[in-house]
Amino acid sequence: MSVTYDDSVGLEVSSDSFWEVGNYKRTVKRIDDGHRLCNDLMNCIHERARIEKAYAQQLTEWAKRWKQLVEKGPQYGTVEKAWNAVMSEAEKVSELHLEVKASLMNEDFEKIKNWQKEAFHKQMMGGFKETREAEDGFRKAQKPWAKKLKEVEASKKAYHAACKEEKLAVSRETNSKADPALNPEQLKKLQDKVEKCKQDVLKTKEKYEKSLKELDQATPQYMENMEQVFEQCQQFEEKRLRFFREVLLEVQKHLDLSNIPSYKNIYRELEQSIQAADAVEDLRWFRANHGPGMSMNWPQFEEWSADLNRTLSRREKKKADGVTLTGISQTGDQALPNKHSSVSSYEKTQSYPTEWSDEEANNPFSSTDANGDSNPFDEDATSATEVRVRALYDYEGQEHDELSFKAGDELTKIEDEDEQGWCKGRLDNGQVGLYPANYVEAIQ
Numbered sequence: 233m234s235v236t237y238d239d240s241v242g243l244e245v246s247s248d249s250f251w252e253v254g255n256y257k258r259t260v261k262r263i264d265d266g267h268r269l270c271n272d273l274m275n276c277i278h279e280r281a282r283i284e285k286a287y288a289q290q291l292t293e294w295a296k297r298w299k300q301l302v303e304k305g306p307q308y309g310t311v312e313k314a315w316n317a318v319m320s321e322a323e324k325v326s327e328l329h330l331e332v333k334a335s336l337m338n339e340d341f342e343k344i345k346n347w348q349k350e351a352f353h354k355q356m357m358g359g360f361k362e363t364r365e366a367e368d369g370f371r372k373a374q375k376p377w378a379k380k381l382k383e384v385e386a387s388k389k390a391y392h393a394a395c396k397e398e399k400l401a402v403s404r405e406t407n408s409k410a411d412p413a414l415n416p417e418q419l420k421k422l423q424d425k426v427e428k429c430k431q432d433v434l435k436t437k438e439k440y441e442k443s444l445k446e447l448d449q450a451t452p453q454y455m456e457n458m459e460q461v462f463e464q465c466q467q468f469e470e471k472r473l474r475f476f477r478e479v480l481l482e483v484q485k486h487l488d489l490s491n492i493p494s495y496k497n498i499y500r501e502l503e504q505s506i507q508a509a510d511a512v513e514d515l516r517w518f519r520a521n522h523g524p525g526m527s528m529n530w531p532q533f534e535e536w537s538a539d540l541n542r543t544l545s546r547r548e549k550k551k552a553d554g555v556t557l558t559g560i561s562q563t564g565d566q567a568l569p570n571k572h573s574s575v576s577s578y579e580k581t582q583s584y585p586t587e588w589s590d591e592e593a594n595n596p597f598s599s600t601d602a603n604g605d606s607n608p609f610d611e612d613a614t615s616a617t618e619v620r621v622r623a624l625y626d627y628e629g630q631e632h633d634e635l636s637f638k639a640g641d642e643l644t645k646i647e648d649e650d651e652q653g654w655c656k657g658r659l660d661n662g663q664v665g666l667y668p669a670n671y672v673e674a675i676q
Contacts, residue, residue: 250458251455253374253378256374256458256461257367259370259465260363260366263360263363263468263469264359264360264363266468266469266472267348267352269472269476270352271348273344273476274341274345277336277337277340277341277344277483278341280336280487281333281336281337281341282333284332284333285329285330285333287326287329288326288329288330291322291323291325291326291329292322294322295319295320295322295326296319298319299316302315302319308514308517308518309510309513309514309517309518310508310509310510310513310514311509311511313505313508314508314509317506318502321498321501325489325495325498328489328494328498332487336483336486340479340482343482344479351471351472362468366464366465369464370458372457373454373457373458373460373461374457376450377447377451380443380446380447381447384443384444384447386443387436387439387440387443387444388444390436390440391433391436391439391440393436394429394432394433394435394436394437395433397432398426398429398430398432398433401422401426401428401429402426402429404425405422405423405426408422618645619644619645619674620643620644620674621642621643621644621645621672621673621674621675622640622642622673622674622675623637623638623641623642624671625671626638626639627668627671629665629667633665633666634665635663635666637659642675643657643658643659643660644657644658646658646664649669653668653669653670654666654669655667655668655669655672657672
């Protein structure tokens with residue numbers, strides 16, 4: 233590489249130039265900095281991966297919680313589906329963010345780690361081989377020029393000292409001429425001193441100029457050698473810079489979910505689900521299932537029968553001509569599925585008796601049954617044989633008349649399953665109440 237030499241380089245100036253002795257160390261330090269920057273970039277990517285994982289977990293937990301709340305809540309119909317679509321979006325996005333985390337760690341992080349291992353070679357005595365080679369190269373290139381520079385500094389110092397001594401000798405000679413106390417011999421010595429100082433100035437100046445000329449002659453070669461070592465360091469640094477740019481572009485691709493087709497499909501499907509929400513359809517469903525559209529077993533004259541001796545609460549739950557209290561057979565556009573299962577507390581609270589009366593005797597939870605002498609929850613009211621059963625699942629009572637138990641708990645069934653799928657039972661602590669029949673099994 234051609235080098236243009238500037239005469240000003242040989243002048244004494246206060247600068248922080250690369251060409252000053254020892255200032256190449258900043259270039260050498262850049263190699264060590266490159267290794268540290270690899271560690272910093274890996275730490276940066278690792279922290280982002282942890283954030284992606286935590287965000288994905290939060291989305292999943294949020295979606296699970298709100299799906300349960302919406303399912304147990306009073307929302308129904310197409311708006312319920314639209315609401316659930318928002319939670320489905322969170323679950324799908326959570327999966328994508330887990331993929332981002334995996335890409336950052338398995339691809340980007342590992343790529344930097346492997347490149348760092350290949351680019352930097354540690355030495356037994358510490359440091360890196362690349363750093364030592366650069367240090368040795370610069371020191372070798374600078375050593376001859378630094379030696380001549382030292383000679384220039386020494387000759388300059390000697391020249392300046394001779395000049396100073398000459399000035400003092402001339403000053404003494406001048407002052408002695410005005411002093412009548414000095415004899416001719418003393419005056420002659422001062423004059424000889426001045427003459428000698430002038431000769432010393434000439435000699436030191438000549439030597440100074442010669443050493444400076446030699447330094448100027450050596451400077452172009454010095455600059456060329458330093459340039460060669462510097463270019464080697466530049467090429468090493470260029471590889472690192474280009475590699476970092478390449479890795480950061482890969483990170484950008486992994487973080488940019490907008491370019492992933494499945495990501496766009498998530499929000500396209502979410503929009504379609506929300507757009508499909510139909511208020512008119514939901515209102516029609518509610519009218520058919522919980523409003524005036526429901527069938528009714530209107531009261532009719534009934535002859536006395538021995539069957540009337542059963543408890544009123546059991547009679548209210550009996551089917552009448554295919555009609556149940558909470559699951560009425562429908563046809564046509566009214567035949568929409570009910571969102572709550574047979575064990576749903578919400579559905580149970582929405583049911584209404586087929587026969588209505590404001591008499592206290594007609595209340596199945598009153599203190600007397602149809603015969604007026606017992607509570608349907610009292611143990612003595614049991615008409616069926618008591619059977620020991622074991623809970624298959626956890627159940628948390630939603631109403632005051634329901635039992636709560638854990639999977640594996642044992643209790644006593646004191647009344648058979650009714651038409652709605654509920655049994656009456658008694659816990660070992662004596663509490664009596666209702667529970668879903670399909671949540672238990674008989675103990676053999």
